[in-house]
Amino acid sequence: MLIDYHTHNELCKHADGTLEEYVQQAIKLGLNEIGLADHSPMPNDWDIEVRMYEAQFWADYKPTVLKLREKYKDAITVKFALEGDFFPGTESWVKSFNAKNEFDYVIGSVHYLGEWGFDNPLYIGKFEHVDIDQVYISYYDHIKRSAQSGLFDIIGHCDLVKKFGHRPKKNIEEVLRETFKVVKQSGMSVEINTSGLRKPVKEVYPSEQILRIISEYDIPLTIGSDAHTPTDVGRDFNVARQLVEKYGKGKISLYTNRQRSEVNI
Numbered sequence: 001m002l003i004d005y006h007t008h009n010e011l012c013k014h015a016d017g018t019l020e021e022y023v024q025q026a027i028k029l030g031l032n033e034i035g036l037a038d039h040s041p042m043p044n045d046w047d048i049e050v051r052m053y054e055a056q057f058w059a060d061y062k063p064t065v066l067k068l069r070e071k072y073k074d075a076i077t078v079k080f081a082l083e084g085d086f087f088p089g090t091e092s093w094v095k096s097f098n099a100k101n102e103f104d105y106v107i108g109s110v111h112y113l114g115e116w117g118f119d120n121p122l123y124i125g126k127f128e129h130v131d132i133d134q135v136y137i138s139y140y141d142h143i144k145r146s147a148q149s150g151l152f153d154i155i156g157h158c159d160l161v162k163k164f165g166h167r168p169k170k171n172i173e174e175v176l177r178e179t180f181k182v183v184k185q186s187g188m189s190v191e192i193n194t195s196g197l198r199k200p201v202k203e204v205y206p207s208e209q210i211l212r213i214i215s216e217y218d219i220p221l222t223i224g225s226d227a228h229t230p231t232d233v234g235r236d237f238n239v240a241r242q243l244v245e246k247y248g249k250g251k252i253s254l255y256t257n258r259q260r261s262e263v264n265i
């Protein structure tokens with residue numbers, strides 16, 4: 001069983017290809033399921049440079065995903081999903097937006113610490129002016145709160161803060177343990193996201209240090225490429241598969257109508 005639960009498309013303005021091209025690529029690769037999980041709109045169309053307008057969600061994204069699900073149902077299972085942002089202050093908007101839809105799952109990602117979009121190459125300079133240990137502590141505080149929020153099903157790329165290669169100076173094992181204890185309590189799963197291999201850090205999200213903790217706490221896993229171009233669908237899944245065998249007892253989670261089930265990879 002192979003799935004890709006994290007893909008984008010041209011609606012977010014920083015990815016190429018139509019939704020249909022991602023589905024077709026997944027079929028070509030022989031995947032069993034593809035999750036269409038583009039960046040969610042935000043209240044008042046905030047941060048619109050890197051995501052769809054809310055109006056586009058209703059007029060284009062949602063109907064297209066549902067149409068593709070039907071059109072390709074004999075070839076692949078298409079999941080209707082989103083990658084949401086955990087951004088303090090937007091929780092009630094996100095909650096009511098999600099409730100208006102029949103998502104199969106919603107990924108919860110932290111891309112912002114305050115107003116700082118720390119994974120955006122445009123703002124990489126800020127890393128020179130911050131205490132990196134504090135950035136990591138703040139990042140994991142956000143991850144923990146995203147798990148406590150109850151808004152999401154899957155923790156997205158749970159060490160994205162390492163994207164450009166910035167590492168904490170001190171050992172953050174305790175911070176990680178405290179964070180993933182909360183993730184375990186939330187019942188969420190964590191994705192193995194292969195896009196880190198295509199970024200300066202050249203490493204899967206999450207690191208093996210985190211995967212060891214995840215395995216110890218018996219937290220379920222999913223898999224995603226975070227494809228921003230159709231040919232990235234399923235990229236480096238041989239690596240992801242090995243990590244699932246090693247740290248997840250060979251099991252991955254599937255989601256339908258926001259209910260989790262587990263299958264052998």
Ligand SMILES: [Zn+2]
Nearest residue numbers: 008012014039
């Ligand atoms: Zn993106």
Ligand SMILES: [Zn+2]
Nearest residue numbers: 083109156157
């Ligand atoms: Zn993301």
